[in-house]
């Protein structure tokens with residue numbers, strides 16, 4: 001079933017004290033919403049945030065994980081470690097991870113497999129760079145990112161996957177894809193899924209848009225038929241702005 005989701009990716013922001021402040025401000029904003037609400041703090045704050053929001057309509061998710069179960073991977077965190085602190089969902093493939101930490105379609109396919117093997121839900125991110133769009137290659141780039149990391153999966157596993165289209169040129173730049181550009185790409189993504197998995201998987205897939213979503217533009221973007229929610233960076237760091245976006249549905 002297709003859901004509405006608004007997820008806040010805090011990236012490398014908020015120490016423990018700032019996390020506590022933001023959580024208490026978020027709690028004041030919560031009201032019944034049509035959208036599932038998620039927040040992704042840094043690893044150091046996952047457990048605390050999970051505990052502090054236990055009774056609220058907020059799911060705490062991780063920003064990344066390693067594909068191995070355990071071992072000599074200094075600085076890394078595994079799926080079972082995340083699950084042991086209550087985390088059921090992980091963001092994989094964010095463009096910042098691809099750009100700065102050499103994450104590739106190949107390593108992401110392994111992370112996807114590891115998360116699914118632990119019955120975790122995945123928010124799988126992808127999106128073209130500015131040069132790709134200028135060259136008119138945005139669809140082929142997105143298509144290959146999806147195919148290379150996900151098309152080895154069986155149709156049934158897609159119930160544990162949420163897709164997040166985040167054009168790199170719109171992340172943290174203040175420049176949003178127009179609602180029409182987002183809609184066109186989301187429809188293309190659905191068509192790409194349909195070509196391999198059929199229309200049930202394609203129609204049921206929740207596809208989020210990410211890149212400079214703000215209270216001022218959320219309603220228009222979320223109003224598009226193939227946009228099922230957002231992955232929010234900067235605006236997720238202010239409780240009022242975040243919930244204005246959640247309530248844009």
Ligand SMILES: O=C(CO)COP(=O)(O)O
Nearest residue numbers: 009171172211212233234
């Ligand atoms: O990267 C993003 C969410 O994962 C989007 O970031 P901004 O909302 O700050 O553009």
